[in-house]
Amino acid sequence: MRFQAPESLSEQIAQHIGQRIIIRDLKPGERIQELKVAGELNVSRGSVREALLILERRHLVEIFPRRGAVVSDLTPGSVNALYDIYIDLLCMLGRKVLERWSGSELGGVMSQVKELQAVIDALNSNATDAAEQVIDAGFGVMRYAYRLVENPFLEETLENFRPAISRTYYVALEHFRSEIAETGTFFRHLADAAVKGDSALLERVIQDFGEHQRAQVLSILTEENA
Incomplete structure (x- = not known):
């Protein structure tokens, strides 16, 4: 999968991962591995990291030191x-x-x-x-x-x-x-x-x-x- 303008690459990645969270394809507590996502989408790890920061601001993921990003709980x-x-x-x-x-x-x-x-x-x-x-x-x-x-x-x-x-x-x-x-x-x-x-x-x-x-x-x- 390849992403193109007009939206930024990180935003497009965030929307892709976010949609998987929204439809519960990615479950609460599930870890999102930057390297794996980068390989699947053929994008840089840095772009994935920026996308995860966007998703954190949207309350779809939480980012923890040494553990990385996980899908946020719906409580x-x-x-x-x-x-x-x-x-x-x-x-x-x-x-x-x-x-x-x-x-x-x-x-x-x-x-x-x-x-x-x-x-x-x-x-x-x-x-x-x-x-x-x-x-x-x-x-x-x-x-x-x-x-x-x-x-x-x-x-x-x-x-x-x-x-x-x-x-x-x-x-x-x-x-x-x-x-x-x-x-x-x-x-x-x-x-x-x-x-x-x-x-x-x-x-x-x-x-x-x-x-x-x-x-x-x-x-x-x-x-x-x-």
């Missing part, structure tokens, strides 16, 4: 910490959209949601492919909101959450196939609240779905650790 504590801040940031994004745009000017949001629903309706039975497509479509809706808000700091912060959130979504989808339909319902309710210009309803929709996802993942972790 109840880390899940709670993730959803505490992610839900608040999504609520902030929603508020900023409604502060800048009236409901009549948000028809594009509904168009984005219809595209997401079309993706959900066309999905096959492969859980990995389904999760990836739904996550991509969901972040497509969020990117539309970024353009409306024009806050690069909020956009960058939320985008940096994508690997960790994607990881929890895969965990939930492995056990609850209904999560795909729940996701479609969430975005429809979100778009309805946005078009109505109802900030309180929009935040409630975000909080309810975020807490639903949190509860699903925590229940799975409790079951796996029993």
Whole structure:
């Protein structure tokens, strides 16, 4: 496998390894050997080392002296910490959209949601492919909101959450196939609240779905650790 621009080589390697972690091909606690990865991808060991540092910042790996990089654990504590801040940031994004745009000017949001629903309706039975497509479509809706808000700091912060959130979504989808339909319902309710210009309803929709996802993942972790 060879990687090319426009993204940096280290970023491409990080995305490759990160995706394997997200879909649980690499398990929590599993060691990632720089030399082995460099050989498999035909890249330098230095590029792999830089990629692992990127993944550490995204909370997908931990790097220990003399032991190297290992896939980070997904624990109840880390899940709670993730959803505490992610839900608040999504609520902030929603508020900023409604502060800048009236409901009549948000028809594009509904168009984005219809595209997401079309993706959900066309999905096959492969859980990995389904999760990836739904996550991509969901972040497509969020990117539309970024353009409306024009806050690069909020956009960058939320985008940096994508690997960790994607990881929890895969965990939930492995056990609850209904999560795909729940996701479609969430975005429809979100778009309805946005078009109505109802900030309180929009935040409630975000909080309810975020807490639903949190509860699903925590229940799975409790079951796996029993």
